[in-house]
Amino acid sequence: MKKLLTICLLAFAITVCAEDRVPKNIILFIGDGMGLSQVTAGKVAKGKLEMERCPVTGLVTTWSDDSLVTDSAAAATALSTGVKTRNGSLGLAPDGKPLKNVIEYAEEKGKSTGVAVVCSLTHATPAGFIVHVLSRKLDSEIAGQIAASDVDVLFGGGLNYFNMTNNPRLPELQKKMTVALTAGEFRQLGTPEKAAALLYPVHPPYAAERAVSLRELTEKAIQILSQDKDGFFLMVEGSQIDWAGHKNDATNLIAEVVDFDHAVGSGLDFAEKNGETLVIITADHETGGFALLGGSVEHKTVDKTGFVHGNHTASMVPLFAYGPGSTVFSGIRDNTDIGKTMIRFIQTSE
Ligand code: MG
Ligand code: ZN
DSSP states (O other): OHHHHHHHHHHHHHHHHHHHSOOSEEEEEEETTOOHHHHHHHHHHHSSOGGGGOSEEEEEEOOOSSOSSOOHHHHHHHHHHSOOOOTTOBSBOTTSOBOOOHHHHHHHTTOEEEEEEEEETTSHHHHTTTOOBSOTTOHHHHHHHHHHSOOSEEEEEOHHHHEETTEEOHHHHHHHSEEEOSHHHHHTOOOOSSEEEEOSSSOOOOGGGOSSOHHHHHHHHHHHHTTOTTOEEEEEEETTHHHHHHTTOHHHHHHHHHHHHHHHHHHHHHHHHHSSEEEEEEESOEETTOEEEEEETTTTEEEEEEOSOSSEEOOOEEEEEESTTGGGGOEEEEHHHHHHHHHHHHHHOO
């Protein structure tokens, strides 16, 4: 009996310590515009969400340096650098000074890095993890900085911005990595050390129409990045939850949350097997002031919804975490705490 108790206590201690360890790999999932109602609607429609596999939950405040209501550029900067900046600004402090981001810290540690999104790679959320630009509107400048970066996996849309006649960046990318321009080419990628997929001229369509799903992008990104014995950082974005929110389109909003959740599942599958991977799932802000007003849990339907308006709100967003390092995300955190903590983990990882 005493022996059994000791074994139980030991197992408990190992489990607790496991959650306090510094992770070797970090996968950050961002549902753009995914507030608590968006997650709830996804759950009603899907039944059980992959996100629910996470034992740690928290809430995140999202305001920016100059506004209670953040935009995706300032929010991405807070998550990637741990510093709040002005709305519209990417990877620069309010005074215009460049801020080192989690990808740059990971590269310094010899880790592989990547982004996988369902929007143009030049759009605010992915760009906020790579570039240092005063305005999110400068797509050509952003494409230039992305092409010049050392990021190992670049999956998304935005081919046009890398293919501008006066400023072509595609040859630069092709010189240093395998580049897929179609779904067929994407599926032939194999596992090179570095790869890009520019699958759409600008943005992909909504989930049902996408030739390559976010889950496929996530799986391939993990396959490629996990070859690095030093570990990796990957950011995956469910980019269009936000866009459906701006349009007050509940049907596509819910479909995008469910699609994002499928991708989350592949990240958690890897983390469960790998044991050295921290998975964080959160949002950059809420969009629309979305509310669920009627439907059926039994029939998995959401019939009646409301939106306050067609823009972002300042509501706290949910956070889910799994794996080594996850417990520190419990409670109410600011978006900058997520960036600071990821950077601390990367700096202290072996
Ligand atoms: Mg976004
Ligand atoms: Zn938005």
